[in-house]
Amino acid sequence: MTDSPSPPLRGRHPGPVPPALVTDLYELTMAAAYQAAGIEHEATFELFVRSLPRERRFLVAAGLDDALNGLEEWCFADDDIAYLAELGTFPPAFLERLAELRFTGEVWAVPEGEIVFAGEPLVRVTAPLVEAQLVETWLLNRISSQTMLASKAARVALACGDRTFIDFSARRDHGVDAAMAIARTSWIVGSGGTSLVAAGRRFGIPVSGTMAHSFVMSYDDERDAFRDYARTFPGNVILLIDTYDTIEGARHAAEVAHEVAAEGITVGAVRLDSGDLAALSVEVRRILDDAGLPDVRILASGDLDEHRIAALLEAGAPIDAFGVGTKMGTSADAPTLGAVYKLVEDAEGPKMKLATGKVTWPGRKQVWRCDGHDVLSLHDEEVPGGRPLLVQVMSNGHRTFVEPIARIRERAMAELAALPEQLRSLEPADEPLWPVEISPGLRDCAERIRADLEAESRR
């Protein structure tokens, strides 16, 4: 709290967070209790979303690549263990075991980009109980946040139809991790790219950008800002025209477009970021057309989401591309997804829980996509005419399934293009619009366990 300290102050540099520490303390206390009690059997857990938010008619699975990378590098470093020892809670034998612990399990999962619904396992983990338990928080955090973001971005993609949209959300997302995730997942479902440079670099997806109001304000005359920008980026000129007055800005853009055309530079687009976008885009289009610039495209941004985009296009707004930010990047209308990770089977067989309102279907399961509905079955059942969604992605703790992002995007875009009409609507839905049926085998299994549990609790 001083102006000129000596030596200089420095904050503590936070390195990356190790996946094994992205865990709720109770995962560790439970694991320690299992070990202390000699409970070492294999267990199967499934990760699924209990119910869809009203604002979502379907989900797009995402986050798996990240999740599996974390499982592959799962370990507790010496200083992590020293920290846990300092807590004074854990038996020494457990801390010793943590030092050796790696994730050695088998994982099945729905590939990223697949359309999924409530109750369908997105990830199924079979591993020694301690391992399967410890990865819960990590898997939920990775899969639920990214599935939520992919599902929101998919709605934006549906609203845009053949128009382009670009992820502009980095500044408003819930942290850097979320910003990377929405850039990647919006690309998967069909965006034209992202403004976030780190995401472009990491995922190999297109980066896109124009200029900010502050750029225009750094010049006395906005035309000078336009000229300098066009000359610096002759291959990719997008001019922001609403800093002072959008209509005047459009005229200035047209004037500069003609000037720089003489130098062989083409203005590609103008951007509107405020005001009545429907009305302004019509006026701006007319100004550009009247100036003989029919090929200059119009990009709109500013508080857009799927509903506003749909309304703009419905109203015939001549907007060619949308920069979509905050509302997509935070999944603002449904910012939580009730994903859970539940024990479904252990050494004694299938398990289920009966707590009020929170029933879980027992056993290792498979999901089948059929004509007009899905079927949730036991893992070893066959559902004729169905396509199984869960594939094996890890064996003995090693990935057996890695997909390039291009493949994931291809899947998601194909599925969105083929989406049934009742799922395409952007309106809220009060009930599930895609039936997820329970197979006879799964239903029998659940009935059997329920009867046993009820008999026991009467004893």
Place this chain on the structure above:
Amino acid sequence: MTDSPSPPLRGRHPGPVPPALVTDLYELTMAAAYQAAGIEHEATFELFVRSLPRERRFLVAAGLDDALNGLEEWCFADDDIAYLAELGTFPPAFLERLAELRFTGEVWAVPEGEIVFAGEPLVRVTAPLVEAQLVETWLLNRISSQTMLASKAARVALACGDRTFIDFSARRDHGVDAAMAIARTSWIVGSGGTSLVAAGRRFGIPVSGTMAHSFVMSYDDERDAFRDYARTFPGNVILLIDTYDTIEGARHAAEVAHEVAAEGITVGAVRLDSGDLAALSVEVRRILDDAGLPDVRILASGDLDEHRIAALLEAGAPIDAFGVGTKMGTSADAPTLGAVYKLVEDAEGPKMKLATGKVTWPGRKQVWRCDGHDVLSLHDEEVPGGRPLLVQVMSNGHRTFVEPIARIRERAMAELAALPEQLRSLEPADEPLWPVEISPGLRDCAERIRADLEAESRR
């Protein structure tokens, strides 16, 4: 897409994201255009929240420590620059400059944990224009997300009053970064700790945890689960009692509490995670009291937020502590914060923008906390009787202000304890309830610029 590949597949391990790449592409294109045009003056930008969500009567500033750490290590690595070069967009002279670029500016900011309102600068950056521009996305992402989360957690703290609350949100947050942020910011505003081990380790805050339903389900009899857990963690026994039937679970917990008491082990609490918490907590309290266990506390969790906690306490629910998850960790009722970063001054003096509905007050500013209101002034004005909120935190690109988290927590908790009545209410507010007045000097400055701009645009 194969079961047993050889050699084993591996995902690409994503290292930490360098702060300099957490930038929208347009920051880089603008910076390049400035350089190409020889525009090298100093500029001042301010980061503020345009307006509060209806659901927020105040904000708690947060994210500064993180933000400043990023500025101190701000640099473009060789391979980052190689990536930018591959885009084929940037002039070589700009890429050369990036290799040398560090953040060398001066930063003033409101310390973390301070109560703030719409329109008040939280961070003010004065630096060579290129630097000040490039850090925009990073600062907005860090400050706006963490301020949003701290502000939500502060409402939970207000609702809890003298009861404890613990952050249980890690699994549902928008990524790991967000999970770390809510653990830290909820601690700042008064939580009793977090379940997230990584946050406990990094920030030195208490970690807390109990057990999951799956733990209880791993035993044939829930009493065996309770016994094993109690014996493994004799110092910190919290038993989850709602896996099968909450009332039966409470009786089992009481039974085991008496058993292990004989071994010198005290059951500290039971946890309810489903059902009608108000009614169940009363019944469970009675069962525990009747069993002679008045000191066993009741911890409740399950879809809680400040409204449900307030309603439970209002109804007299005998709940001692709350585990708060999803709704706090995602700021579910107001998951976005409209923070912006605006040019307010450059070599020519104070600046302002007039785009529709988005007016920015010009010049370097200070915020003064006065009795019953705040005043927004020019930086060099004095406001008698006011306490200035912005302090210098960086000089020449080095931090001059680093606070321990305990100091930040002390500030936030003191401010929340002293919060005026109209700001304590959890109800939505249709208008600002804390006046932010404009000083005479700032008003004059704005009027002068507006007159100039309007005169210019009429020319």
